[in-house]
Amino acid sequence: MTEKFAISVKSLIKQYGKFTAVDGISFKVKSGEIFSLLGPNGAGKTTIVEIIECLKKPTKGEVEVFGINIRDLKKQINIKRKIGVMPQNFNAFDWLTVKENLEYFKNIYSSNKSVVKLIEDIGLDGKTDALYKTLSGGMKQRLGIAISLINEPELLFLDEPTAGLDPQARRDTWNLIRKLKEQGKTIFLTTHYMEEAQELSDRILIIINGKIVTDGSPNKLIEEFGGKKLIILRNCKESLLENHSLKYEINFKGEVQIPFENNEHLFKILNIFTDIPDIEIEIKKPDLNEVFLNLTGKRMTAEGLVK
Amino acid sequence: MKTALIIFTVFRGHLKAWKRNKTTLFWTLAFPLLLMLLFGGIFALQSDKMDLYIENQNIVNNQPTLASLQIIELINITDAFNIIETNEIEDSDKQRIRTIIIPKNFEQDLDSGNSSIILIMDESHQSFSRTISLVKGIINEINLEQQNSKQPLTLIQKHIISSDLSRIEYFVPGVIGIAIMSTGIFGTIGTNTKYRKNGVIKKLATTPLSKFEWIIGLVLYHAVIGIVSAIVISIVASIVFGIKLIWSPIIIVLLIAGALTFPGIGMIISTVVREEEEADAAGNIITFPMLFLSGTFFQIETMPGAMQIIARALPLTYLNNGLRETMIFGNSQAALLNCGIVVIIGILSIAIAMKITKWTDL
Numbered sequence: 065m066t067e068k069f070a071i072s073v074k075s076l077i078k079q080y081g082k083f084t085a086v087d088g089i090s091f092k093v094k095s096g097e098i099f100s101l102l103g104p105n106g107a108g109k110t111t112i113v114e115i116i117e118c119l120k121k122p123t124k125g126e127v128e129v130f131g132i133n134i135r136d137l138k139k140q141i142n143i144k145r146k147i148g149v150m151p152q153n154f155n156a157f158d159w160l161t162v163k164e165n166l167e168y169f170k171n172i173y174s175s176n177k178s179v180v181k182l183i184e185d186i187g188l189d190g191k192t193d194a195l196y197k198t199l200s201g202g203m204k205q206r207l208g209i210a211i212s213l214i215n216e217p218e219l220l221f222l223d224e225p226t227a228g229l230d231p232q233a234r235r236d237t238w239n240l241i242r243k244l245k246e247q248g249k250t251i252f253l254t255t256h257y258m259e260e261a262q263e264l265s266d267r268i269l270i271i272i273n274g275k276i277v278t279d280g281s282p283n284k285l286i287e288e289f290g291g292k293k294l295i296i297l298r299n300c301k302e303s304l305l306e307n308h309s310l311k312y313e314i315n316f317k318g319e320v321q322i323p324f325e326n327n328e329h330l331f332k333i334l335n336i337f338t339d340i341p342d343i344e345i346e347i348k349k350p351d352l353n354e355v356f357l358n359l360t361g362k363r364m365t366a367e368g369l370v371k
Numbered sequence: 372m373k374t375a376l377i378i379f380t381v382f383r384g385h386l387k388a389w390k391r392n393k394t395t396l397f398w399t400l401a402f403p404l405l406l407m408l409l410f411g412g413i414f415a416l417q418s419d420k421m422d423l424y425i426e427n428q429n430i431v432n433n434q435p436t437l438a439s440l441q442i443i444e445l446i447n448i449t450d451a452f453n454i455i456e457t458n459e460i461e462d463s464d465k466q467r468i469r470t471i472i473i474p475k476n477f478e479q480d481l482d483s484g485n486s487s488i489i490l491i492m493d494e495s496h497q498s499f500s501r502t503i504s505l506v507k508g509i510i511n512e513i514n515l516e517q518q519n520s521k522q523p524l525t526l527i528q529k530h531i532i533s534s535d536l537s538r539i540e541y542f543v544p545g546v547i548g549i550a551i552m553s554t555g556i557f558g559t560i561g562t563n564t565k566y567r568k569n570g571v572i573k574k575l576a577t578t579p580l581s582k583f584e585w586i587i588g589l590v591l592y593h594a595v596i597g598i599v600s601a602i603v604i605s606i607v608a609s610i611v612f613g614i615k616l617i618w619s620p621i622i623i624v625l626l627i628a629g630a631l632t633f634p635g636i637g638m639i640i641s642t643v644v645r646e647e648e649e650a651d652a653a654g655n656i657i658t659f660p661m662l663f664l665s666g667t668f669f670q671i672e673t674m675p676g677a678m679q680i681i682a683r684a685l686p687l688t689y690l691n692n693g694l695r696e697t698m699i700f701g702n703s704q705a706a707l708l709n710c711g712i713v714v715i716i717g718i719l720s721i722a723i724a725m726k727i728t729k730w731t732d733l
């Protein structure tokens with residue numbers, strides 16, 4: 065079976081002066097998948113996408129989009145026509161309305177897409193004639209996605225599309241992204257939210273300091289690097305655990321965590337606590353947070369990497 | 372066709388933003404109007420007295436006659452004129468805005484009840500009607516004194532075309548020039564640094580829009596607001612100061628050339644100096660000398676030699692000269708020369724801007 069690749073990156077290096085932001089990265093993105101670049105602030109995510117989007121020149125390495133080499137300046141326009149881009153910290157024209165902004169980009173692409181329909185799709189009907197600068201952060205992001213869809217691109221780049229959104233707005237955006245995938249678009253997502261990568265991605269590439277840490281589907285990564293499943297106990301006396309000679313750890317939140325292998329093991333442990341009503345019990349499957357922690361020994365938070 | 376639509380889209384986007392933004396409206400319209408009204412007011416206060424050249428030919432035995440001295444005194448009493456007495460007969464001295472000639476036989480003729488004085492003035496000049504009514508008032512006064520005849524003294528008017536400019540006439544084209552220059556340079560620096568900072572340029576760079584289309588759209592926009600600004604300034608100038616401006620297609624060419632020159636300079640500055648405040652400072656360094664040396668406030672001919680040399684190196688000088696030659700003097704030939712210079716500077720600066728502006732690696 066020959067698979068179609070939307071993007072192929074080989075030994076990519078990008079240096080800003082002496083500083084190496086992207087350090088020899090290779091990967092491929094299949095057509096129709098949601099591909100996520102996951103990494104902490106400064107990992108080099110934006111640098112990588114902007115090279116693929118023909119905004120930055122690579123220092124070394126080869127990048128092909130739809131089989132077109134991005135170094136071929138004359139053919140860059142063919143790439144640009146087929147991609148939709150929402151840059152990090154996207155902004156449109158402050159003094160134009162939602163509709164006018166969409167029409168602006170529609171004209172640039174000479175596209176036939178219906179602006180009214182797009183506005184409906186992203187749920188900005190009520191704001192059609194509102195100036196861009198008067199929109200809330202979430203609305204601006206949604207308009208950003210709409211603008212990046214105006215040329216009906218096959219490949220969509222979303223650089224931190226939910227940064228700074230409230231949980232509901234984030235869910236809405238995720239649903240929109242899923243819908244776009246159903247329409248057959250290839251989506252290149254950049255994020256530092258573990259949850260987002262896990263929820264949406266078919267494949268994840270984790271990078272730190274410009275280098276690949278690992279890659280794979282979320283399930284594969286969790287299976288491989290997630291570690292044990294855990295029972296988490298709150299309000300639990302340690303003496304009780306010691307009496308039953310259970311193996312346990314105290315996590316960074318001060319909670320008791322007991323690893324277990326399978327359901328039988330799980331029920332055996334839980335049996336011990338049936339008569340102690342105060343104990344709060346939570347059963348936790350590992351997620352990407354654990355993957356990340358196990359791979360790097362660090363936890364990724366909004367503030368960056370912490371031990 | 373596609374390119375035309377794209378350029379039009381860019382142009383319309385800028386224009387809409389301009390219309391909706393009070394700050395940009397202020398700088399293109401309100402600021403030049405305020406400047407004009409303020410200085411127009413100052414000039415009006417200063418030039419309260421009108422220059423009047425008096426040529427007294429009524430000399431007998433090397434002495435002006437009593438009657439001629441009497442009429443000069445009457446003119447003086449009105450306090451409306453700044454009298455300059457001349458003896459030489461210089462037929463058509465254009466520098467003299469208004470001249471009164473007291474003829475040789477003035478006193479004699481007055482006694483016989485059949486005398487006249489001659490007023491030589493440009494009838495199209497804004498101060499003509501005021502001058503004529505003052506002079507007629509004086510003549511009436513003399514006639515009332517001379518009881519023995521019905522109309523002993525009459526006024527003979529002679530028309531000349533004078534090149535004398537009131538200061539406000541000189542000033543108005545310069546105000547238009549300043550408006551074109553400041554919106555061109557600061558408007559472009561502002562848009563460029565803002566759009567670069569907030570990511571609009573980055574987004575545009577991911578689309579098929581070329582920097583050529585973007586820049587031409589910007590130039591078109593500046594040409595249109597330049598024309599709007601010129602029209603508004605002219606209308607206000609003619610209503611408030613009674614200045615008649617001559618419109619000709621050359622003005623449009625000049626304004627378009629200005630829309631190439633100054634946005635071009637603005638683009639070059641914001642490409643070379645990337646920080647917002649520094650770019651603004653650089654804009655000030657470039658506009659400041661043009662503001663004062665390009666003949667808006669002071670006539671270049673009256674400046675010290677070194678400054679004249681600087682003035683000749685500034686594009687605004689030629690735009691101002693071109694506008695003045697057309698709008699005030701109606702001298703197309705001189706205007707075309709200046710226009711040509713501005714066009715060349717404009718094409719050069721926009722070409723350099725296009726060369727050094729980069730979509731990528733922003």
Ligand SMILES: Nc1ncnc2c1ncn2[C@@H]1O[C@H](COP(=O)(O)OP(=O)(O)OP(=O)(O)O)[C@@H](O)[C@H]1O
Nearest residue numbers: 080085103104105106107108109110111112152256
């Ligand atoms: N134009 C530039 N000049 C110099 N260094 C740069 C430039 N752009 C990025 N860098 C550096 O390259 C590294 C990677 O930056 P990049 O923006 O790609 O990170 P990122 O993974 O997108 O981070 P974030 O999650 O904060 O968006 C950072 O250390 C950054 O400081």
Ligand SMILES: [Mg+2]
Nearest residue numbers: 109110111152
């Ligand atoms: Mg980034």
